Amino acid sequence: MKALVKESGRVRWIDHQRPGVGSSTDVEVQVIRAGICRTDLYVARGLLKSADPVVLGHEFSGVITAVGEDVEELTVGDRVTASPFVGCGRCVACSVGEAPYRCLKPKMIGVDVDGAFAEYCVVPASLIYRIPDSLGFEKGAYVEPVAASLAVVEAGIDPSQRGLIYGGGRIAELTRRILSAHGIEDLAVFDPDEGGRLEECSLDFIVETRATERAMADMIDALKPGGLLVLKSRPRRDVSIEFREVVRKELRLQGAHYGSFDEAIELLASERLEVADLFGATHHMSEYAGVIDRLWRDESKKHFFSTEVTAAGGAR
Numbered sequence: 263m264k265a266l267v268k269e270s271g272r273v274r275w276i277d278h279q280r281p282g283v284g285s286s287t288d289v290e291v292q293v294i295r296a297g298i299c300r301t302d303l304y305v306a307r308g309l310l311k312s313a314d315p316v317v318l319g320h321e322f323s324g325v326i327t328a329v330g331e332d333v334e335e336l337t338v339g340d341r342v343t344a345s346p347f348v349g350c351g352r353c354v355a356c357s358v359g360e361a362p363y364r365c366l367k368p369k370m371i372g373v374d375v376d377g378a379f380a381e382y383c384v385v386p387a388s389l390i391y392r393i394p395d396s397l398g399f400e401k402g403a404y405v406e407p408v409a410a411s412l413a414v415v416e417a418g419i420d421p422s423q424r425g426l427i428y429g430g431g432r433i434a435e436l437t438r439r440i441l442s443a444h445g446i447e448d449l450a451v452f453d454p455d456e457g458g459r460l461e462e463c464s465l466d467f468i469v470e471t472r473a474t475e476r477a478m479a480d481m482i483d484a485l486k487p488g489g490l491l492v493l494k495s496r497p498r499r500d501v502s503i504e505f506r507e508v509v510r511k512e513l514r515l516q517g518a519h520y521g522s523f524d525e526a527i528e529l530l531a532s533e534r535l536e537v538a539d540l541f542g543a544t545h546h547m548s549e550y551a552g553v554i555d556r557l558w559r560d561e562s563k564k565h566f567f568s569t570e571v572t573a574a575g576g577a578r
C-alpha cells in the first residue's frame with residue numbers, strides 16, 4: 263500500500279507494508295478520509311517528537327477490512343472512526359478501566375505508532391466507533407475534534423455566569439457551536455489577533471483555545487477571583503503561568519481533553535451541529551507537500567486527505 267511516512271526527518275508518500283491485523287484485538291481500516299491537524303504539521307516539521315519511521319495522521323474515517331479473532335462487535339464492511347490514543351494497559355489509569363486517552367503513558371496514532379495517512383491503518387478495536395450511514399466520511403473524520411471540544415461541556419461552566427471563549431479561529435468557533443448546542447448560548451469569542459483587551463477581573467469563566475504565555479497572562483488577569491479557566495489546547499511546549507496570581511485569586515483550572523465520541527457522532531449526524539462551513543478542500547495524500555506548506559500558513563479551514571483518485575486525478 264501507499265502511506266505518508268516520516269522517516270529520518272523527511273516526509274514522503276511511499277510504498278509501505280500493508281499492516282494487517284497484528285493482534286487478535288486489532289482491526290484494519292481502509293482509510294477513506296483523514297483530517298489534517300496541527301499535530302500532523304508539527305510532526306511533519308519535526309517540532310513534535312515522533313516514532314521513526316511513522317505513518318502520520320490521527321483523525322480519520324473508513325471501512326473495516328479485517329478484524330482480529332477476538333474482536334466481537336465489529337465486522338468487515340463497518341463504517342468507522344477512531345479515538346487516537348492507545349492506552350498502555352498497565353498503568354494505574356488503564357488498570358482501573360479509564361478511557362485510553364487518560365492513560366499515563368498513552369501512544370498517539372500518527373505520532374508514536376503508525377497512523378491514518380495511508381490506504382490502510384490498524385488500530386485496537388477498543389478505539390473504534392461505528393458511524394451511521396447518514397454520516398458522510400468527511401464528517402466521520404471530524405468526530406475526533408468534535409469529541410475533543412465536547413470535553414468543554416463537562417468542565418463545569420455555569421451558563422448563567424459571564425464568560426467567553428479565548429482564541430479565535432476554527433477551534434474556538436467549533437467550541438462555541440458545541441457549547442451553544444448544549445444550551446450555553448451566545449458565548450462571545452475573543453480573538454486577541456483582532457485587537458482589543460479583556461477587562462481586568464471581569465469574567466467568571468474563560469475557555470482557552472490558544473495557549474501562549476501572553477494568552478495565559480491575559481486570561482488570568484481577566485478572570486474574577488474564584489473564576490474558572492478551562493484549558494483546551496495541547497501546546498507542543500510547556501507554557502508558564504503566573505502561579506502566584508492563580509493562587510491569590512483562587513482560580514480553578516480545569517483540563518478538557520475529550521468528551522464522548524458517541525455523542526460527537528450523534529451530534530454530527532443529527533445536524534444540530536453545523537460544520538460544513540468549517541471544512542476546506544480534500545486533497546489526494548500524494549499532494550502532501552503543498553498542502554502542508556499551505557496549512558502551515560493558513561489553518562482557518564479543516565482540510566482532508568483522501569487516497570482515492572478520480573479519472574480527473576483529484577480526490578473524490
Ligand SMILES: [Zn+2]
Binds near residue numbers: 299321406
Ligand atoms: Zn487532531
Ligand SMILES: [Zn+2]
Binds near residue numbers: 356
Ligand atoms: Zn496506561
